[in-house]
Amino acid sequence: MRGAISVDTERCKGCGLCVVACPLHLLHIADKSVNMKGYSYVTQESWEACNGCTSCAIVCPDGCISVYRTREA
């Protein structure tokens, strides 16, 4: 456990740019759940593998992703 993200699901528009930006392929767009605007939002699967590289947050056009990272393994 080195990193994790928290997604502002109400702000997310489900564009999927973070999904292709994640080098570890940990993100996917939720299949059925939608936010108040009707967009499917991004969720993080198997977060234990996340290394907190911030790629997803940098490419996010709406700034919905916050990244937490620790130095400990």
Add this chain to the structure above:
Amino acid sequence: MTREEFIKTAPLVYKKPTLLNDTPMHYCPGCSHGVVHKLIAEIIEEMGLTERAIGISPVGCAVFAYNYIDIDWIEAAHGRAPAVACAAKRLHPDHLVFTYQGDGDLACIGTAETIHTLNRGDDIAVIFINNAIYGMTGGQMAPTTLMGMKTSTCPYGRQADLHGFPLKLTEIVAQLEGTCYVTRQSVHNVSAINKTKRAIRKAFQNSMEHRGASLVEVVSTCSSGWKTTPVEANQWMEEHMFPFYPLGDLKDNTK
């Protein structure tokens, strides 16, 4: 340890810049405008210019830019953002003055204002979002539309004999004496976003240090206008836009 517990204890390493407020952006999913807005907010925050930044917003998709970044903004008439920025900078020489314009605003109706302001060498920074289409009004052909590219007003593709050739305004302004820094960047992946951030920061520094006019073109996507998904739009941009609009610095007199 659950994810919630981890988030409570681990240090926050990346979050939306505080200058970018919580107003939901009206842009379509995956629009490049959001990334550039975020970069501008980050850079102004890092340079400590929150109280001394004046942005000039255009007419086009970014017309509501003043709703999203908490600095002073002036909304200019269509294409006239550089003229307004020129006045703002001359009245407030110690302020950061930048314009934020799309290709319809800067390269079509505002060509004269853009060229003359940059030729005078007013110390402003121009951020030029080039997505080769009129996004806000429904995907019409823009001066920057590529040859053969289909839009709602050239449904069979842009043809030279009927529509003329795409305008490379960045190359034109690089010839002018008044500009000190002219570059073309993009925001399609992490490294490109970091390069764009450095370019915009440099343009803002040039504005603060009175070195002359700077122009940063950001080759962008318009997934709605191009009728693709955001991910496909980025791929299309890499395949079709970059050969005609090659990335890199065209002019840098600040070295």
